[in-house]
Amino acid sequence: MTAAETADAAAISATSLLRFATAGSVDDGKSTLVGRLLHDSKSVLSDQLAAVELASRNRGQETPDLALLTDGLRAEREQGITIDVAYRYFATARRRFILADTPGHVQYTRNMVTGASTAELAIILVDARNGVVEQTRRHAAVAALLRVPQVVLAVNKMDLVDYAEPVFAEIAAEFTRYAGTLGIPEVTAIPISALAGDNVVSPSATMDWYGGPTVLEHLETVPVAHDPSVEPTRFPVQYVIRPQSAEHPDYRGYAGQLASGVLRVGDRVTVAPSGRTSVVERIDLLGQSVDLAWAPQSVTVTLTDDLDISRGDLIAPTASAAPGxxxxxxxxxxxxxxxxxxxxxxxxxxxxxxxxxxxxxxxxxxxxxxxxxxxxxxxxxxxxxxxxxxxxxxxxxxxxxxxxxxxxxxxxxxxxxxxxxxxxxxGEAFTDAAGADLPAGADSSDGWDF
CATH class of the missing domain: 2.40.30.10 (Translation factors)
Incomplete structure (x- = not known):
């Protein structure tokens, strides 16, 4: 790797943002885990915490119900379940996070698809008393289907099984075996008690048999960063910028967010679906010209040729353009x-x-x-x-x-x-337990109305 490529890689990896989702069966404690994570990491504003404490006292609870930090809908509070996907943004000294707390009820499985579609890590909870249940397997399958790179198994409510290591070990082994049949390469299992705070942010004093990371430690250190340079470069055009000013009378810029890969000045590119080609003349980022941009940066690109390009067109390097x-x-x-x-x-x-x-x-x-x-x-x-x-x-x-x-x-x-x-x-986004692709159906080349 050249010195320039090394500098590019260092710049690309400078940002540290983790998107993750939580999932699990009803009453497994997802919202309580998220609330504990926010509370113990000092990511809750004082007025939010005061509102939760007041709502908890009105319910006759002596301690704050941390699940109320994420269950914001009236129906969620009344029924005590998560219905909609709740997004939360927080940060620690080591990393920024976007969290999607997804519903556990089978009726809202589609909501998990929404929340996990952009996640780089999924935390799947199980109740230590119940172990791996049908909905646990369903959520693991959805995570595999969406190709979530990292999966964490959080065995919750360990306080209700006397913090027994054999209970945790049996659940972790069963889930890991099932995850393997789905093609999930690795599972990190963590025993926790979201209600008591064991192994969520701080290590548990009652589970000294566990020597792994807490949930927050794992979230802060899990290597989810990927190198955009190994992905195919794709730049969907969102908007065409024509300032029509005396300073830039001929400026025609194509604005959008890089979906994947790295785009450099001088790259020969092809525009889909027209198939026309040109060369990247300039890349503007936050008002400054740069030599390269990488996903998911939002930039404006100009080309050496005056092509008819509009919203919906896709710019990609000619050498790796996707066939239409x-x-x-x-x-x-x-x-x-x-x-x-x-x-x-x-x-x-x-x-x-x-x-x-x-x-x-x-x-x-x-x-x-x-x-x-x-x-x-x-x-x-x-x-x-x-x-x-x-x-x-x-x-x-x-x-x-x-x-x-x-x-x-x-x-x-x-x-x-x-x-x-x-x-x-x-394409073949999912394989079954035997490793065989799902059927692609009959020949789709005949009988179309278009």
Whole structure:
């Protein structure tokens, strides 16, 4: 590696931000864990804590119910469960965090898909008294499906099993075996009591048999940083900037956020879907010209040629440009209460581009409990995960989801009311327990209406 490349890598790795999600069955203590994490790391404002203490006293509780720090909806407080995804932002001296507290009830599995779609780490909780249950396996499967790089198993409520090491060891072993069948490479298991604070921020004095990190220590030190230079460079155009000023009479800049990879001045690039090529002339970042930019920076790019480029076009290096295609086979999670059926006319949103599309087939539906496949289900209902074959009206430059979580994902939208119907992952995003890919369906090259 040259000195310039070494400097580039150092600059790219300078930021330290971890996005993580929590998941688990109902009453496993997710919200309490998040509340304890925020409280003990001094990330709660005094007025927020005062409001929680008052609400707890009104309920007849002597100690603050830390779950109220994240369960903000009235229905959540009344029912004592998490319904919506609650996002929290906090920081320590070592790292910044974006946390998504996702629901545990099977009815809201689709909400976990939303919260974990951008997560770099997932904390899956289990109740030490119940061990690995059906919903635990379901959440592990969703984490594997979304290719969350790091998985933590938090065995909660250890205080209710007398902090017994054999109980923890048995649960950790069972979950690790199941995670292995999903293709999750490594699981970090941590015994905790969110209510008492054991091993959340501070080490537990009652579990001296455990020598690993606390939850916060692991979050602060887990190596989730990746090198954008190894990813394919993708720059979806969000907006075309034409200032029309005397100072810059010919300025034509393409603004957007780098979805992946590194873009450099002098790179020869191809614009999708037109296929026209040019060379990167300038990159502007926060009002300053720079020699390179990396994901997920937001920049403005100018090219040496005056090309017809607009919102929805995708700029990528010519040597690694994604081929455009109108035929798409993908794994999807259906989010809407209205079922998805073959023949449905939808809008497909990929990065900044939205095109018309038709759902041609639904070859299979996945049963997350045992990873079995149900062929030709006829439709996908809310929370269902399955395979779909889609034909788009215009070519799209999609990568496989296994290559890029950003440019390999898409949404299906109802053209009538704009409702989000389905979240999709292009290519073979998931494999079953035997390692075999889900069926891709029949040949999708004939019989399209477009």
């Amino acid at each position: 295609s109108q035929d798409l086979t993908a794994t999807v999670c259906h989010l809407h209460d209205r079922p998805l059926t073959p023949g449905a006319r939808v809008l497909l949103k990929h990065t900044t581009r939205t095109v018309k599309a038709i759902v041609k087939e639904i070859p299979s539906r996945l049963t997350l409990d045992d990873l079995s496949q149900h062929p030709d289900p006829g439709q996908l209902a809310a929370n269902d995960i399955g395979r779909v074959v889609v034909r788009t009206a215009e070519p799209l430059a999609l990568d496989d989801y296994a290559v890029s979580r950003t440019t390999g994902s898409f949404l299906l939208i109802d053209p009538a009311d704009g409702a989000t119907l389905t979240a999709g992952m292009a």
